[in-house]
Amino acid sequence: MMRIVKMIFLIMLLWLIGSETVMAQKVLEFHPSYGKDLVYLADSSYQSNDEDSITITQFRFYISDIELWNDKNKTWEEHNFHLINANEYQTLRISLAIPDDIVYDKIKFKLGIDSLTNVSGAMGGDLDPMKGMYWTWQSGYINVKLEGNSPLCKTRNNAFEFHLGGYHTPFNCLKTVTLPIIKSDNIKLYIDLKKALSSINLKMTNQIMTPSKLAVDISEKIAKAFETRL
Amino acid sequence: MKKTIVVLLLFGFAICAFKEIRGIYFRYPSYWPKPIYNFNKNQLTTEKTFLGRVLFYDPILSKDSNISCASCHSQHTAFSQINHSYSKGINHQIGKRNAPALINLAWNSSFMWDGAVNNLEMQALAPMSNPTEMNETIGHVADKMKHTTIYPKLFYKAFGDSAINGERVLKCITQFMLSLVSCHSKYDSVMEKQAKFTQQEERGYLLFKKNCSSCHKEPLFTNDKFENDGLPINKTLNDVGRMLITHDSANYLQFRVPTLRNIQISYPYMHDGRFSNLVQVLNHYTKGIVRSNSLAKPLLKPILLTNNDKKNLIAFLSTLSDTTFITEKQYSFPVFVN
Structure with missing residues (x-):
């Protein structure tokens, strides 16, 4: 009896080691930030220390079609949808099964949900409308939700609310982000919300809830706030 | 003896097959065009259609448990609401448009009077979330359903496990709506x-x-x-x-x-x-x-x-x-x- 148990244990151990060497789990980390500060919202909102005195209360977004590129060649890809939510730490890390021998110097992904998925009906997992990232009065996923307060906003509680989405031209908000990376076990991506928010005229633009030209513009600004700090 | 067994087996199969077909009301005359709805991703079953029907008649979909889909879409008026230009939602609120009759929805490529909804599976979200209609969220509805005795059982029967989520709720309501085929005039x-x-x-x-x-x-x-x-x-x-x-x-x-x-x-x-x-x-x-x-x-x-x-x-x-x-x-x- 004992021998069988030992055998099984050994086989399992070998299998574990074997799989480890072939398919390393790389972790893609998302670090929402405000300049140099990190913006984690699980326990409370984030309050900036600068003269803008901005508060961020909610930040979540969809990432899809992650690809790795080496120079001009695509070396790895997956076709999943990930909902990243600064209010939920566990969503800030995505495990990717990337073989060890893959070489790459760039990461490419989409910020948002493509138009085909937007018209494909009810879906589960991160795409389940229960996640609160789906417009109900008008079909379509919300690619990015960014909410907070700024003294510049002459709104109730000085709030700004950006719900960015839309899959129809001319208001298609899907953006592709390409960033240089160095091969390592953890790929760290930063999203500098200070960079994004300071490029928006918050006095004029503080409420976006529908697909529109403004939604496209601000989606572009959020896409540009992604960076790797090499 | 063998013969009897074979006959009994055949009879059993026949009953099973019959049950499967009987429950699903999706038939249409041969001269009609093909439906637009893609059935491949949401194959009709008796259990799912029935679950959708239960949901359609259940005010659990509304914030104060007063309004169901059937409140504004009643069968005896072809799933419309007669005598009401605008339908009443929760807290006696009134909407802006007339509740349309729900008929032959499998042939529609978009939904709502302005085509705001692009897929029948997402349609139920609109009245469910509208503050002047049901004023609920699909997440909260799923939570409420988890705490009932009946829904976990119905989901178990329909899906093989009792998990309740937005996708399943929406797909079942869709199955019931698809079944509303009017072709016997x-x-x-x-x-x-x-x-x-x-x-x-x-x-x-x-x-x-x-x-x-x-x-x-x-x-x-x-x-x-x-x-x-x-x-x-x-x-x-x-x-x-x-x-x-x-x-x-x-x-x-x-x-x-x-x-x-x-x-x-x-x-x-x-x-x-x-x-x-x-x-x-x-x-x-x-x-x-x-x-x-x-x-x-x-x-x-x-x-x-x-x-x-x-x-x-x-x-x-x-x-x-x-x-x-x-x-x-x-x-x-x-x-x-x-």
Whole structure:
């Protein structure tokens, strides 16, 4: 009896080691930030220390079609949808099964949900409308939700609310982000919300809830706030 | 002995097969076009359709558990709400548009009067979340359902495990909505050569084909498009219709062309329920058309109808009423043993 148990244990151990060497789990980390500060919202909102005195209360977004590129060649890809939510730490890390021998110097992904998925009906997992990232009065996923307060906003509680989405031209908000990376076990991506928010005229633009030209513009600004700090 | 077993087995299979088919009401006449809905990702089963039916009649979908889908879409009026131009939501709030009849939805490529919803599976989210209708969220509805005794059981029966999530809720409601096929009107019997129009109905049919059928296309009696039917805008609502969705002035005052099936029993009429009977509707088309750049092309030429023509036309429209549809037990309030 004992021998069988030992055998099984050994086989399992070998299998574990074997799989480890072939398919390393790389972790893609998302670090929402405000300049140099990190913006984690699980326990409370984030309050900036600068003269803008901005508060961020909610930040979540969809990432899809992650690809790795080496120079001009695509070396790895997956076709999943990930909902990243600064209010939920566990969503800030995505495990990717990337073989060890893959070489790459760039990461490419989409910020948002493509138009085909937007018209494909009810879906589960991160795409389940229960996640609160789906417009109900008008079909379509919300690619990015960014909410907070700024003294510049002459709104109730000085709030700004950006719900960015839309899959129809001319208001298609899907953006592709390409960033240089160095091969390592953890790929760290930063999203500098200070960079994004300071490029928006918050006095004029503080409420976006529908697909529109403004939604496209601000989606572009959020896409540009992604960076790797090499 | 062997023979008996074989016969019993065959009988058993027959019962199983019969049960499977009996529960699913998705059949349509052979001369109809193919449905638009993609059934591959949401294959109809008796259990899922039944679960959808339970959901359709359950006010658990609303914030204060007072309003169900059936509140504004009742079977005996072809899943519309008669006598109400605008339907009542929770806290006695009133919406801006008339609750449409739910008929032959598998053939629609978009939903709601302005086409705001792009897939039948997402349609239920709109009334569920609208603050003037049910004012709920799908997440909270799923949570409430988890704490009932009946829903985990029904989900287990339908999916093989009792997990309740948004995708499953929406797909089941969709299955029930898909089952709402109206194809047993007198018109259908005539088309299948099992009945004949009366002289008056026949005259009405000819008038219909001449004046109405380019938008209300047979056999579904809609072209599945958006048109401006020349109604003057209601200044207290300022509802610009499809333009709300597209931001394109070409879509100003365009609304979905509704089916005319069961039209006689699903009054009041038009997107805002402004007309209470069919004579008023026909009077609008003969002398009420307001011209604008987005007016439906077929309405550019005046429609001329005598009073007698109108009577004949209405006689034809009444052949689109489907008694089987409004009395079918598979669509009614589900009574089941818990």
